[in-house]
Amino acid sequence: MDSMRQVKDVTPDNVQEFLLARYYEPIIAMQLSLTEIPDDFDLLLSGVIDSFGILEMISAIEAEFRIQLDLALLDAEDITRIGPLARYVAENANSR
Numbered sequence: 001m002d003s004m005r006q007v008k009d010v011t012p013d014n015v016q017e018f019l020l021a022r023y024y025e026p027i028i029a030m031q032l033s034l035t036e037i038p039d040d041f042d043l044l045l046s047g048v049i050d051s052f053g054i055l056e057m058i059s060a061i062e063a064e065f066r067i068q069l070d071l072a073l074l075d076a077e078d079i080t081r082i083g084p085l086a087r088y089v090a091e092n093a094n095s096r
Contacts, residue, residue, distance in 0.1 A: 010065045010093035015086035018064055019057070023048050039083030054079060067093040 008014050020027065020034050026048045027034060043049045049057060057080075062069055069089060071079060078084035 008065055010067060010090050012083075012086040012090045015061065015065070015089045016082055018061065019043070019082055019086065022057070022060060037082060039081075041082045042080050043082065044080035049080065061089060065089070065093060069093075 008018075020037065023043060024034065027037065030046065030048075043057070044051070044054065058069060058071070061067075067089075069092065071088075073092075074085070074088045078088065
């Protein structure tokens with residue numbers, strides 16, 4: 001049934017929506033509003049994910065959007081920042 005799932009367009013907005021939905025509970029537990037999350041919100045530094053969670057997050061993005069990511073060109077600090085990561089994923093997925 002998973003193969004019947006419609007593939008989502010890889011846009012920065014869709015990637016950001018996916019991340020916010022995936023990490024909804026810890027973000028809400030911090031008493032933050034999903035509509036007010038800043039572009040530079042850092043999932044790692046805020047405690048939403050830990051270092052192992054970075055790998056899980058990248059795998060989840062790849063599975064959700066059916067892409068393979070090469071993060072070599074992404075600044076290491078931006079891997080856990082919602083806005084820069086979403087833009088990088090969209091730009092690199094759509095350039096293939």
